[in-house]
Amino acid sequence: MDIAVGTSLDRIVIFAYFALVMGFGAYFGKYSKNTTDYFFGGRRFAWWLITISIVATGVGSHSFVKYSTKAYQYGLSSTMTYMNDWFFIPLFMFGWLPIIYYTKVRSIPEYFERRFNRTARYLATMMTLLYMIGYVAIQFLTLATALYRIYNIPLMLTVILIAIATTIYMHFGGQTSVIFTDLFQGFILIFAGLLLFFLGIQYLGDHTALSGLKAFWMNLSPEEKLPLAHFNHPPDFNFVGIFWQDGVAGSVGFLFLNQGLIMRFMAAKSVNEGRKAAAFNVLLVLPISAIVVSNAGWIGRAIFNAVPGALPEGLAANDVFVAVTNIVSSPGVFGFIIAALCAALMSTADTLVNASSAIIVNDIYRPLAKKVKTEKQQLEFARWTSVAVKVIAVTLVPFFNSFDSIYEAHGWFHSTFTPPLVVGVFLGIFWKRFTTPAVIATFLGGAFLMILGQFYPELVSPFSHGIELRPGRGYSYIGALYNIVVCASVGVIVSLFTKPEPNQKLSGLTIFDVNKLKAIFKGSPVNEEKGEDLCVNWVLDNTEMDVIRFSRKNMALMKANPGDLVYIQDSRWWLGGLKSAHSIFGEPHDEDGIAYINPTHLDHGQFVKGLALKAEKEM
Amino acid sequence: MDFAQTWLPFLYLYGVGGIAFVLGMILILRTKALRVSFDRHKKWVFVLLYGFIFYAGIHAFFIYLAIGSQ
Numbered sequence: 001m002d003i004a005v006g007t008s009l010d011r012i013v014i015f016a017y018f019a020l021v022m023g024f025g026a027y028f029g030k031y032s033k034n035t036t037d038y039f040f041g042g043r044r045f046a047w048w049l050i051t052i053s054i055v056a057t058g059v060g061s062h063s064f065v066k067y068s069t070k071a072y073q074y075g076l077s078s079t080m081t082y083m084n085d086w087f088f089i090p091l092f093m094f095g096w097l098p099i100i101y102y103t104k105v106r107s108i109p110e111y112f113e114r115r116f117n118r119t120a121r122y123l124a125t126m127m128t129l130l131y132m133i134g135y136v137a138i139q140f141l142t143l144a145t146a147l148y149r150i151y152n153i154p155l156m157l158t159v160i161l162i163a164i165a166t167t168i169y170m171h172f173g174g175q176t177s178v179i180f181t182d183l184f185q186g187f188i189l190i191f192a193g194l195l196l197f198f199l200g201i202q203y204l205g206d207h208t209a210l211s212g213l214k215a216f217w218m219n220l221s222p223e224e225k226l227p228l229a230h231f232n233h234p235p236d237f238n239f240v241g242i243f244w245q246d247g248v249a250g251s252v253g254f255l256f257l258n259q260g261l262i263m264r265f266m267a268a269k270s271v272n273e274g275r276k277a278a279a280f281n282v283l284l285v286l287p288i289s290a291i292v293v294s295n296a297g298w299i300g301r302a303i304f305n306a307v308p309g310a311l312p313e314g315l316a317a318n319d320v321f322v323a324v325t326n327i328v329s330s331p332g333v334f335g336f337i338i339a340a341l342c343a344a345l346m347s348t349a350d351t352l353v354n355a356s357s358a359i360i361v362n363d364i365y366r367p368l369a370k371k372v373k374t375e376k377q378q379l380e381f382a383r384w385t386s387v388a389v390k391v392i393a394v395t396l397v398p399f400f401n402s403f404d405s406i407y408e409a410h411g412w413f414h415s416t417f418t419p420p421l422v423v424g425v426f427l428g429i430f431w432k433r434f435t436t437p438a439v440i441a442t443f444l445g446g447a448f449l450m451i452l453g454q455f456y457p458e459l460v461s462p463f464s465h466g467i468e469l470r471p472g473r474g475y476s477y478i479g480a481l482y483n484i485v486v487c488a489s490v491g492v493i494v495s496l497f498t499k500p501e502p503n504q505k506l507s508g509l510t511i512f513d514v515n516k517l518k519a520i521f522k523g524s525p526v527n528e529e530k531g532e533d534l535c536v537n538w539v540l541d542n543t544e545m546d547v548i549r550f551s552r553k554n555m556a557l558m559k560a561n562p563g564d565l566v567y568i569q570d571s572r573w574w575l576g577g578l579k580s581a582h583s584i585f586g587e588p589h590d591e592d593g594i595a596y597i598n599p600t601h602l603d604h605g606q607f608v609k610g611l612a613l614k615a616e617k618e619m
Numbered sequence: 620m621d622f623a624q625t626w627l628p629f630l631y632l633y634g635v636g637g638i639a640f641v642l643g644m645i646l647i648l649r650t651k652a653l654r655v656s657f658d659r660h661k662k663w664v665f666v667l668l669y670g671f672i673f674y675a676g677i678h679a680f681f682i683y684l685a686i687g688s689q
Binding site: 094248512 | 620623624625627628629631632635636637639640643644646647650651652653654657658659663666667669670671673674677678681682684685686688689
């Protein structure tokens with residue numbers, strides 16, 4: 001079907017959007033002074049900034065098309081995957097998050113080395129990189145497929161142009177640029193998705209005798225109003241399969257293994273801010289995102305039922321997003337909504353590229369480099385690595401383009417690379433008895449059994465919950481249950497037959513030590529007394545010691561002692577911690593309302609002369 | 620609409636998912652990763668339970684509405 005390719009105004013809107021994001025992202029380059037800043041944003045941001053940037057990361061360009069398709073075919077149950085993430089939140093917030101934050105692991109593979117050994121790290125590195133770079137390639141392909149029809153530029157050239165655009169701002173800014181452009185793009189995404197819903201409701205109101213919302217509701221069948229799919233039917237969209245693939249493997253994979261997400265949480269100023277970001281994201285933002293990515297399909301279904309002939313005859317479900325956007329929006333608005341699709345791609349791709357680059361630097365370059373490299377050299381290497389990751393992703397695009405659909409390619413990736421890592425990290429955190437040979441066996445033996453399951457679907461049948469087997473295509477979603485079971489079985493059996501790790505080696509790396517992590521992080525006893533946050537003026541002290549000195553009275557109000565950890569930030573809350581620094585309380589002085597900072601704090605925090613700082617005791 | 624289309628997915632989701640959630644809560648409480656004796660942690664117990672009920676409530680509400688619209 002030939003559908004809208006936009007007007008000149010739409011093309012200008014999309015081009016202007018790209019230019020705006022590149023300029024916005026490049027501006028934040030000045031906040032990346034070393035690899036910690038480049039990858040983790042300097043552990044300084046407020047929860048709300050992290051929350052919105054997570055939205056933009058979670059909603060990929062494929063999300064709009066994929067969920068609209070399912071929404072058009074099955075109605076409200078398209079939201080299932082956005083609303084089944086709460087079950088593992090307690091373990092994430094109070095288990096995994098404090099472990100990664102306080103042990104200062106820089107990547108998921110690094111955790112595997114600390115918890116197990118270097119071989120486990122390299123295996124995890126390989127799997128994670130393959131997964132993430134492939135994901136970037138899929139994102140490029142999705143957006144290029146939409147854009148090349150609008151601009152009439154060949155598909156591969158469009159892919160290259162998109163890669164260059166995202167490279168420009170990421171190259172200089174790293175994680176700080178990623179967070180701030182994602183903040184901006186997260187708002188754009190949500191606004192554009194809700195705007196589309198509003199326009200669709202208005203369209204239905206104008207073309208039926210009912211009010212818009214009522215027309216929308218009345219023109220969905222009872223089955224299409226159900227929030228969960230049929231238990232085990234049809235094979236390509238059923239509740240139980242999607243529960244195991246997305247609700248279990250997907251949720252654990254996203255929360256515990258997505259290096260991009262983990263880095264986002266590590267950019268939070270504290271663990272508690274990370275918890276707030278996670279809770280707010282899952283409780284409020286995810287349900288809104290579900291509406292944002294699905295509503296084109298719901299509107300399309302209601303239009304199809306209420307206004308015969310409005311949608312093209314024989315409309316393919318995959319085309320419903322563009323078709324509905326074209327019908328309900330005017331020139332310019334269409335361009336804006338496609339720009340939101342660009343926002344989805346750029347924000348997901350930049351996170352994954354930055355995460356892949358972090359893994360290459362932390363898990364390949366640093367361990368293998370023969371000479372110790374300076375921070376400047378490492379930062380330069382990190383920047384060029386992100387370029388290399390994009391080049392590899394671009395070369396992979398033709399491979400993914402050879403799949404029947406982007407979703408098939410995406411599903412293949414997800415089900416092939418996630419389960420061994422999910423089982424490895426989950427048992428590693430929550431089962432002390434899980435051994436190093438067991439994790440290696442999980443990666444290798446589990447992967448072998450998973451491949452067997454792909455070739456012999458009868459192995460998956462005992463787990464099928466009555467889902468019909470499609471000849472030649474196997475089980476699509478419930479295969480995740482089989483994969484998890486075989487990987488976990490290998491891990492448990494090998495653990496029981498091998499020698500447990502000594503407790504000393506596991507210190508701080510499992511949930512059983514979480515209550516000791518703060519002391520490990522601080523390096524001395526934790527001060528949990530609750531004090532006040534204070535506004536102070538800063539004065540530059542030309543010392544090299546990493547301490548900030550406050551007055552005796554101010555320290556008493558903060559209930560702080562010399563040696564405790566302190567966080568200072570620009571007092572303008574809306575900067576979300578962009579201008580901030582962490583340090584240690586030094587010996588007190590007698591000038592109330594004055595904080596002495598050193599040149600490193602000033603350089604890192606980019607504080608403005610004459611503007612007060614907000615200081616708080618951390619622990 | 621039959622049971623396999625309406626309440627069975629709901630019961631499975633909050634049954635199996637509920638087991639994962641409850642085991643997770645027990646684990647973080649028993650390992651003292653979440654300490655109810657800390658004021659800052661007390662509110663998190665409430666938030667975690669609220670989240671579970673919130674999602675179960677939304678799903679139950681829409682199933683009820685869909686059944687009612689037959």
